[in-house]
Amino acid sequence: xxxxxxxxxxxxxxxxxxxxxxxxxxxxxxxxxxxxxxxxxxxxxxxxxxxxxxxxxxxxxxxxxxxxxxxxxxxxxxxxxxxxxxxxxxxxxxxxxxxxxxxxxxxxxxxxxxxxxxxxxxxxxxxxxxxxxxxxxxxxxxxxxxxxxxxxxxxxxxxxxxxxxxxxxxxxxxxxxxxxxxxxxxxxxxxxxxxxxxxxxxxxxxxxxxxxxxxxxxxxxxxxxxxx
Amino acid sequence: xxxxxxxxxxxxxxxxxxxxxxxxxxxxxxxxxxxxxxxxxxxxxxxxxxxxxxxxxxxxxxxxxxxxxxxxxxxxxxxxxxxxxxxxxxxxxxxxxxxxxxxxxxxxxxxxxxxxxxxxxxxxxxxxxxxxxxxxxxxxxxxxxxxxxxxxxxxxxxxxxxxxxxxxxxxxxxxxxxxxxxxxxxxxxxxxxxxxxxxxxxxxxxxxxxxxxxxxxxxxxxxxxxxx
Numbered sequence: 001x002x003x004x005x006x007x008x009x010x011x012x013x014x015x016x017x018x019x020x021x022x023x024x025x026x027x028x029x030x031x032x033x034x035x036x037x038x039x040x041x042x043x044x045x046x047x048x049x050x051x052x053x054x055x056x057x058x059x060x061x062x063x064x065x066x067x068x069x070x071x072x073x074x075x076x077x078x079x080x081x082x083x084x085x086x087x088x089x090x091x092x093x094x095x096x097x098x099x100x101x102x103x104x105x106x107x108x109x110x111x112x113x114x115x116x117x118x119x120x121x122x123x124x125x126x127x128x129x130x131x132x133x134x135x136x137x138x139x140x141x142x143x144x145x146x147x148x149x150x151x152x153x154x155x156x157x158x159x160x161x162x163x164x165x166x167x168x169x170x171x172x173x174x175x176x177x178x179x180x181x182x183x184x185x186x187x188x189x190x191x192x193x194x195x196x197x198x199x200x201x202x203x204x205x206x207x208x209x210x211x212x213x214x215x216x217x218x219x220x221x222x223x224x225x226x227x228x
Numbered sequence: 229x230x231x232x233x234x235x236x237x238x239x240x241x242x243x244x245x246x247x248x249x250x251x252x253x254x255x256x257x258x259x260x261x262x263x264x265x266x267x268x269x270x271x272x273x274x275x276x277x278x279x280x281x282x283x284x285x286x287x288x289x290x291x292x293x294x295x296x297x298x299x300x301x302x303x304x305x306x307x308x309x310x311x312x313x314x315x316x317x318x319x320x321x322x323x324x325x326x327x328x329x330x331x332x333x334x335x336x337x338x339x340x341x342x343x344x345x346x347x348x349x350x351x352x353x354x355x356x357x358x359x360x361x362x363x364x365x366x367x368x369x370x371x372x373x374x375x376x377x378x379x380x381x382x383x384x385x386x387x388x389x390x391x392x393x394x395x396x397x398x399x400x401x402x403x404x405x406x407x408x409x410x411x412x413x414x415x416x417x418x419x420x421x422x423x424x425x426x427x428x429x430x431x432x433x434x435x436x437x438x439x440x441x442x443x444x445x446x447x448x449x450x451x452x453x454x455x456x
Binding site: 175 | 397
C-alpha cells in the first residue's frame with residue numbers, strides 16, 4: 001500500500017500544492033502506483049504519523065516519509081530503476097538547486113496567485129490561509145496579487161539559469177526528465193491549476209519545455225481538474 | 229605540454245580572473261601539471277589559437293579549449309580520475325548552477341570591487357577597462373564601488389542556496405570538493421586577490437567553507453600574490 005497525502009481545495013479533486021506535484025510526478029517517473037489522499041490545510045491529523053506539519057507525506061507500505069526533497073532521495077534509494085539523480089554529486093547539487101527553486105520559483109509565483117488560491121478554499125481554510133499568509137506577506141492577499149503585472153517581468157528574468165540548460169537539451173536534467181524537471185514543473189502546475197495568469201511568454205524556451213512536461217505520463221497532469 | 233592562459237594585472241604575478249581560477253583549481257583537483265601563462269586584457273593574440281576573446285584558454289598538448297565550463301567538461305572527459313561531475317545528470321544540473329553563479333556571484337561581486345580592479349592595471353589596460361566596464365555598468369567605476377556597503381547585504385542574502393548545501397556536508401558538491409566548489413570559490417579568490425572588501429561575515433557557514441577551500445592543495449591559493 002502506497003499513499004500520497006496531497007493538498008486539496010474546497011473541490012477536493014483540485015490538488016494544487018507545488019511540493020505535492022513534485023512528489024506525484026516523481027512517483028510517476030518511477031512507475032510506482034499510489035493512492036492519492038486529499039487533505040486541506042486544516043486537516044493536519046493524517047500527517048502526524050510522518051511527524052510532519054505539511055504535505056506531501058508518503059506512506060510507503062508503512063514507511064512514512066515527509067518533505068518533497070527527502071521523498072525524492074528516499075524514492076531514488078529504495079527504487080533504483082529510472083534514477084532521479086544517479087550519483088552523490090547530482091544529489092548535493094540538487095540541494096542548492098532545490099533551495100534556489102523554492103526561493104525563486106515558489107516564492108516568486110506565490111504573491112502573483114495568492115488571492116486566486118484563497119478563492120478556491122472553503123470558509124474555514126480560507127480564513128486560516130488569509131491570516132497566516134497576510135502575516136507572511138505583510139499585506140493583504142489582494143494587494144499582493146494586485147501588483148502581479150509588475151512582478152511578472154522580474155520573475156521571468158529570474159528564471160534565466162533554467163534557460164541555459166534548455167539551450168543544450170530538451171530537459172533540464174539532460175536528455176531525459178529528471179529531478180530538476182519535476183522540481184521545476186511542480187510550481188508551474190500549481191499556478192496552472194489555480195490561476196489564469198500566464199507565467200511564461202509563448203516565445204520562452206521554458207514555455208515549450210512546460211508543454212513537454214504536460215505531455216509526460218500520457219498527459220495526465222494536463223487532464224487534472226483545475227479550479228479555474 | 230599543458231598551458232593555462234590566465235589574466236594578470238600590472239604585476240604579472242597577480243592572477244585575478246574568477247573564471248581562470250576555476251580552471252586552475254580544477255587542474256589541481258585532477259593532479260595535472262600545467263604552465264600558467266599570464267596575459268593582460270589587451271594581450272588577445274595568444275587566445276586566437278583557441279578561437280577565444282577571453283581567458284581562460286587551455287592548450288592541452290595541442291588541443292585548445294576555451295571557456296571555464298567547457299574546460300571543466302573537457303577535463304572530466306579526458307582525465308577520468310577524480311571526477312568533477314561523475315554523471316550526465318550532474319553535468320546538466322551544473323549548466324543551471326554555472327549560469328546562476330555567474331549572475332549572482334560574479335556579477336554580484338563585480339561592482340563592489342570594480343574600482344579596485346582598475347587600480348591594479350597598467351595605463352593602457354586601465355583605460356580599456358574603464359571604457360568597457362563603465363559602458364556595461366552605466367556609471368563610473370567609482371560610483372559603482374562607492375555604494376558597495378549597501379550592496380553587501382543583498383549580495384550575502386543571494387548566496388542562501390549555497391548555505392543549504394553546507395548544512396549537510398563540508399563541501400558544496402558533497403563529502404569531497406567538486407565542480408560546484410571550484411566554480412563558487414573562483415569568484416571569491418578574485419575578490420581576495422584584488423580587494424580588501426570582506427564579502428562574508430565571520431559567522432557565515434560560507435566563511436568556514438572558504439577557509440577550507442583556501443587550505444586545499446597545500447594552501448597554494450592562499451599563498452598567491454595579492455594586489456592589495
